[in-house]
Amino acid sequence: MSKLFNYRIMFIGGKGGVGKSTTASAIAQLLSEQSKKVLLVSTDPAHNIGDIFHVKPKDSVMPINQFLCLLEINPQSESRRYIEEVKTNLKGLVKATMVEEVHRQIDLASASPGADESALFDKITSIVLEEYHAFDHIIFDTAPTGHTIRLLTLPELMNVWISGLLEKRRKVQQNYTQLLNDGEPVEDPIFEKLQARKEKFVKVRDILLDKKKTGYAFVLNAERLPILETKKAIDMLVKHNMDVSTVFVNKVIPDHADGIFMENRRGNERPYIQQIHQLFSKQEIIKTPLFEHDISTVEHLKKYAGTLHHSIYMG
Template identity: 55%
Template sequence: MTCQVYFVGGKGGVGKSTTAAALAYRFSKEGKNTLLVSTDPAHNLADLFQQKEKKGQYIPVQNGLTLFELDPDQETVHYINQVKENMKGLVKATMIDEVHRQLDLVSSSPGAQEAAVFERMTTILIEERNKYDAIIFDTAPTGHTIRLLVLPELMGIWMDGLLERRRKVQENYSQLLYDGEVREDPIYEVLQRRKRKFAQVRELLKDSETTHFLFVLNPERLPILETKKAVEQLQSFGMNVKIIVVNKVIPEANLDSFWSKRKEVERAYLDEIKTIFSIKHLCYIPLLSNDIRSLSDIEAYAKYLELPEMLYS
């Protein structure tokens, strides 16, 4: 069986972590070895499963279900150390301390954590897929999610530019220093390896047979607008969101005057959702009377996830 990959996204507070947890719980109950990964710095999956938080560690939740919460700070340190390792032998000994100092400064710059988290996601997608039947990513709020998912495309283009510049530099050096004889370029080889890695992830993200995108929203104005933009942006990069989970839908029965008015407003938003996402599979989750606090609550939530068969292939 080919490992299936799922990305669950949405605006903060709409219930995407609960949806990701419920999906992972259902898969594990169906006998699928499942890895649930949180990329959101504000992790709460360990709390949902009543586990002690252990960022950066694999936590066995139950038979067939493992939880991994990324630690952005830890991943950034690891990422910078990898870069330092790649620089060994490529920089003069007298310069290495200054290079390391500059890299340490980079670790606190904007985008460093993002790149580090993406590096870990890439490793999981490429190196750990053979260990699991399903990998589910509970992503950070929408804007962060979009940046992470489009990074392979953007970095692939950027890498092409770097490789071309490096090739020209190497050719010039060969002409000037080695009478035109081609010499091995370790930097070029490092860049080539990273390009292949980005290309592999990019193809995986665009493979609709193995990678699935779910967006969770509430029937309210801002979540609808944000989800619409996110779906369109992913589509422009070749990633098709097929499933929209509409969470916290007010039940029809036994409504007092307050809830009747709220329901009237909600109906207009539900109609808007049907219109905007007419070609998507819509899954409706009712507003529940209690918070999700235990495995039994997650199991109850999972029963409402009426998702298409292709999600379980």
């Protein structure tokens, strides 16, 4: 059995166009066929999992069958929801005369780089904490590699940022109580909200860094650029204490593919396969073949999942 299947939470990443969504969907399909309750979540703005299963997922968990559910996260709508939530949390905490200016500043911040990722991570945090015990596996089909790296390194950055805000808020509160309240402590709802947010991030960070609960995998093709990008991504995650357990090599030319053209492609592919085994010697390597057709129907996906099952269990 694949090492990846030991994890309750799986993140499947990779360069755009390598078959990442198809692989994540096949893993979800395979596990559901083993009577495992699976939630497949897409964080990629260019969603594919709904198209693969021929459904239109909403912004809530959508059942496909008894064991499999889908959820597609829309980063833009999540960003808007996130900003509205921030505005709501500030009601009653600032003077009425300042509300308009505060909202203007929040709207400006929402357009800054990284705002969508922050909102997306907030949603992922909620999914992990709220759905963890409802499913045997939660599989995240993530956006292309660069986005994935930024997303997965956010927990540490957000924790440091909120810790800094809490410290500043604590000092302000101390000065306030000493100067205006004779040293008596007063309630600070902003501090309480920041503290609750920090505790939430700490919980999800602990889960994402728990090497018994969360696993990371990358999908690539036996080509130069996907190999280089995957190596950089794995090295970056290792720096953040996230070990990648599995590498899926997708669209490998099968032995039965005949003709001069396919033989030449196989010859071109061979040294890259060797390089993959050298570069990713610490990872489990699972190869899946190039199909003669697109994975465009549920039956195609089941066939792909069967091939994945054979690669995993039969070697």
